[in-house]
Amino acid sequence: xxxxxxxxxxxxxASGSMESIYNQALSGVNETIxxxxxxxxxxxxxxxCLTLVSFNSGKDYLNVKYSATxxxxxxxxxxxxxxxxxxxxxYDAMGEMIxxxxxxxxxxxxxxxxxxxxxxxxxxxxWSGPQIKSLVEELRHHGWTFTYIGANQDVEAVAGSMGIxxxxxxxxxxxxxxxxxxxDRSARKFFLDRMADLRMMGFKCxxxxxxxFEEDKK
Numbered sequence: 001x002x003x004x005x006x007x008x009x010x011x012x013x014a015s016g017s018m019e020s021i022y023n024q025a026l027s028g029v030n031e032t033i034x035x036x037x038x039x040x041x042x043x044x045x046x047x048x049c050l051t052l053v054s055f056n057s058g059k060d061y062l063n064v065k066y067s068a069t070x071x072x073x074x075x076x077x078x079x080x081x082x083x084x085x086x087x088x089x090x091y092d093a094m095g096e097m098i099x100x101x102x103x104x105x106x107x108x109x110x111x112x113x114x115x116x117x118x119x120x121x122x123x124x125x126x127w128s129g130p131q132i133k134s135l136v137e138e139l140r141h142h143g144w145t146f147t148y149i150g151a152n153q154d155v156e157a158v159a160g161s162m163g164i165x166x167x168x169x170x171x172x173x174x175x176x177x178x179x180x181x182x183x184d185r186s187a188r189k190f191f192l193d194r195m196a197d198l199r200m201m202g203f204k205c206x207x208x209x210x211x212x213f214e215e216d217k218k
Contacts, residue, residue: 005047005109006195007068008036008188009101011093013117014054014063018084021118021177028181030076035185036192040071043196050074051101055093056086057123062093068104087123090115094162095127098135110195111144114184118151118172120158129161136163145191147212149180166212187213 010029018025033050040048048071054063065081066074094115101111121129136146140163147166148159155169170180191212 004199005049005106006192007049007051007101007105007109007111008071009051009097009111009113010053011097011113011115012052012054012082013088013090013119014056014082014084014086015088015117015119016056016085017088017118017172021172021174022082022084024174024177024181025116026077026079026082028177028184029082031181032185032188033071033074033076035188036071037074039189039192039196043192046192046196046199048192051097052077053093053097054082055089056084057089058086061086061089061123062096064097068101088117088119088121089123089125090117090121091124091127091129091132094132095124095135098139102135102139111139112188112191113144113146114149114188115147115164116149120153133161133163145212147184147187149184151177168213183213 010032012025012029029052036048036050049068050066050071051068052065054065055061063081065077098113105111140146145166146164147168148155148162148164149168149170150158151170151172155167159165159167168180168183170176
């Protein structure tokens with residue numbers, strides 16, 4: 001089975017606590033968009049798409065900026081697109097966006113999910129931790145790759161409770177947040193290059209990347 005589309009799903013915390021690293025988060029997302037755009041140029045045989053959502057809490061907790069949009073149609077986000085306030089409805093954001101993307105995918109598509117948050121879940125209403133874990137584990141068996149990037153928490157324990165094995169911890173400072181985004185971009189480039197190499201190798205393209213952040217694989 002030949003991989004045709006790569007869907008980059010980014011789920012970004014927009015709770016009030018993100019204000020302390022707001023500028024780095026905004027620029028980091030835009031630099032990630034540039035990385036995906038460059039991959040499209042390097043590997044035109046693969047269509048790179050972006051689903052980008054930020055989340056907080058309350059009635060309008062989800063802000064979906066792009067939904068499986070071809071990267072050539074994506075513009076960099078502005079301060080009007082990313083507003084930090086409220087609490088952290090992490091499970092609801094993950095459950096809603098992952099389920100929506102699941103309904104749109106074809107067997108030939110490959111999905112990379114990136115969750116970035118600076119705190120613990122504290123405001124979800126519709127989804128629970130066990131439900132998220134069940135969904136993640138189901139989709140990992142279909143070749144989806146999940147990564148969890150967090151601050152102010154035991155990242156491995158939190159991610160593990162949701163069935164996610166690829167983790168990255170960062171300190172909530174301007175310098176360390178910038179380093180985190182840089183490392184994620186490096187890992188993403190390697191991942192996207194590898195998908196281009198493996199696109200004609202059938203079932204091997206359905207194995208989840210479980211060493212996403214490992215430096216020694218590069």
